[in-house]
Amino acid sequence: QVKLVESGGGLVQAGGSLRLSCAFSGRTFSTYHLGWFRQAPGKEREFVGAISWGGRSTYYADSVKGRFTISRDNAKNTVYLQMNSLQPEDTAVYYCAARDSGSPTLRTAVYEYPYWGQGTQVTVSS
Numbered sequence: 001q002v003k004l005v006e007s008g009g010g011l012v013q014a015g016g017s018l019r020l021s022c023a024f025s026g027r028t029f030s031t032y033h034l035g036w037f038r039q040a041p042g043k044e045r046e047f048v049g050a051i052s053w054g055g056r057s058t059y060y061a062d063s064v065k066g067r068f069t070i071s072r073d074n075a076k077n078t079v080y081l082q083m084n085s086l087q088p089e090d091t092a093v094y095y096c097a098a099r100d101s102g103s104p105t106l107r108t109a110v111y112e113y114p115y116w117g118q119g120t121q122v123t124v125s126s
Helices: none
Strands: 003-007 010-013 018-025 032-039 046-051 058-060 068-073 078-083 092-100 120-125
Touching (some): 003 092, 018 032, 046 068
Parallel strands (some): 010 120
Antiparallel strands (some): 046 058, 092 120
């Protein structure tokens, strides 16, 4: 059984920063790719970024490149999403997700991630 619990969401002003955490429970955390997705009201869930099992590879959506950074600490069973230069369009529920990777290739599609957290709300005011 895999459990993911997001935390760190809240309200922030445009231009501000926020760090989200995802606590991972599972026997083989280090073998999983971790992804971050977000979903705004009335919108489809979209890919934000992903990180490999060893933290050596990351991949980001164009909309967040240069602003968001993903990292993970396998010893703490935690993955982080550092969000800088936040804008109102970043407002969404942010989800962490996991997949049991079969290769180093990072995936971006929702359906490729079978394990999901409950989400944490991020609201950016202008």
